[in-house]
Amino acid sequence: xxxxxxxxxxxxxxxxxxxxxxxxxxxxxxxxxxxxxxxxxxxxxxxxxxxxxxxxxxxxxxxxxxxxxxxxxxxxxxxxxxxxxxxxxxxxxxxxxxxxxxxxxxxxxxxxxxxxxxxxxxxxxxxxxxxxxxxxxxxxxxxxxxxxxxxxxxxxxxxxxxxxxxxxxxxxxxxxxxxxxxxxxxxxxxxxxxxxxxxxxxxxxxxxxxxxxxxxxxxxxxxxxxxxxxxxxxxxxxxxxxxxxxxxxxxxxxxxxxxxxxxxxxxxxxxxxxxxxxxxxxxxxxxxxxxxxxxxxxxxxxxxxxxxxxxxxxxxxxxxxxxxxxxxxxxxxxxxxxxxxxxxxxxxxxxxxxxxxxxxxxxxxx
Numbered sequence: 211x212x213x214x215x216x217x218x219x220x221x222x223x224x225x226x227x228x229x230x231x232x233x234x235x236x237x238x239x240x241x242x243x244x245x246x247x248x249x250x251x252x253x254x255x256x257x258x259x260x261x262x263x264x265x266x267x268x269x270x271x272x273x274x275x276x277x278x279x280x281x282x283x284x285x286x287x288x289x290x291x292x293x294x295x296x297x298x299x300x301x302x303x304x305x306x307x308x309x310x311x312x313x314x315x316x317x318x319x320x321x322x323x324x325x326x327x328x329x330x331x332x333x334x335x336x337x338x339x340x341x342x343x344x345x346x347x348x349x350x351x352x353x354x355x356x357x358x359x360x361x362x363x364x365x366x367x368x369x370x371x372x373x374x375x376x377x378x379x380x381x382x383x384x385x386x387x388x389x390x391x392x393x394x395x396x397x398x399x400x401x402x403x404x405x406x407x408x409x410x411x412x413x414x415x416x417x418x419x420x421x422x423x424x425x426x427x428x429x430x431x432x433x434x435x436x437x438x439x440x441x442x443x444x445x446x447x448x449x450x451x452x453x454x455x456x457x458x459x460x461x462x463x464x465x466x467x468x469x470x471x472x473x474x475x476x477x478x479x480x481x482x483x484x485x486x487x488x489x490x491x492x493x494x495x496x497x498x499x500x501x502x503x504x505x506x507x508x509x510x511x512x513x514x515x516x517x518x519x520x521x522x523x524x525x526x527x528x529x530x531x532x533x534x535x536x537x538x539x540x541x542x543x544x545x546x547x548x549x550x551x552x553x554x555x556x557x558x559x560x561x562x563x564x565x566x567x568x569x570x571x572x573x574x575x576x
Contacts, residue, residue, distance in 0.1 A: 287379040288370045292573040296364040305560030307354040314548035315541035318345040324369035377499035385500030393473035399444030402468035411469035430506040459507040460490040482536040
């Protein structure tokens with residue numbers, strides 16, 4: 211009997227020990243499961259954070275790459291292009307002329323803007339000289355009978371438009387001219403000290419010179435309507451009548467810049483294409499870049515709209531040439547490409563005038 215009780219007691223102890231061991235195992239397994247789940251969660255979070263960091267980094271990289279592309283598109287150096295030019299001026303005289311003096315600016319080298327080669331002038335001028343800004347060819351004809359005098363200037367021009375984007379890309383001041391006082395003063399047809407012009411200038415604001423010039427450029431384009439009438443009326447009259455051609459657009463922008471104490475001047479030259487060649491545009495001086503070209507002239511172009519081969523309507527669109535045209539510059543701060551003076555002798559009914567024929571052609575790559 212004792213032996214059986216002892217056996218039952220031993221079994222009970224064994225069951226109790228087994229239960230304890232089982233509980234301990236369950237507890238250990240629970241702890242392990244807790245740590246495993248937590249660790250997996252941490253791993254998942256780590257992976258997720260890593261993926262987010264990678265996406266953010268990739269996004270930043272993509273943004274930087276896109277910014278670089280946009281910057282390269284916005285700030286790019288315009289390429290040089292080669293043109294053959296031939297300017298032919300004809301002096302027509304009636305009656306006996308004692309003396310004719312004909313002066314004209316001739317295209318010359320301009321660092322980073324244009325390079326002139328193979329220049330030929332016929333007949334040879336009496337002299338060529340530099341007036342401080344422009345290269346001038348001067349002709350002197352004496353005892354001229356009724357008839358024609360032909361003057362030809364021809365050569366090669368390797369050029370590009372030195373606009374603000376080109377200036378920023380080069381990032382240097384290429385201007386040799388340091389005396390800028392004359393480009394701040396009021397003068398004939400650039401009436402920057404007129405109260406009417408000064409009132410307009412005061413309303414045009416900007417945080418930087420670049421922003422002010424941009425706003426003046428846009429004001430000029432928005433407030434003038436292109437009207438190809440003869441003669442130069444100047445900035446003041448153009449602003450009052452709100453019309454003009456390239457000479458007036460250029461005079462208005464120049465006058466408004468000067469009224470804001472920003473050096474500006476008019477450039478006279480030729481658009482490098484076969485039609486509408488004679489042109490005026492503007493240069494504005496920046497301390498960092500030197501003289502930078504702006505072309506504020508806006509032309510109104512009639513566009514034909516077709517449908518199924520039939521003309522259905524015409525639309526009027528504004529066209530600014532600054533973005534895509536090349537220019538051969540001849541003179542600064544001048545409205546005319548030439549100046550003519552003469553002394554007549556005889557009855558006083560002598561007459562004289564000049565006509566011109568301009569030919570500009572892009573040179574073949576070959």
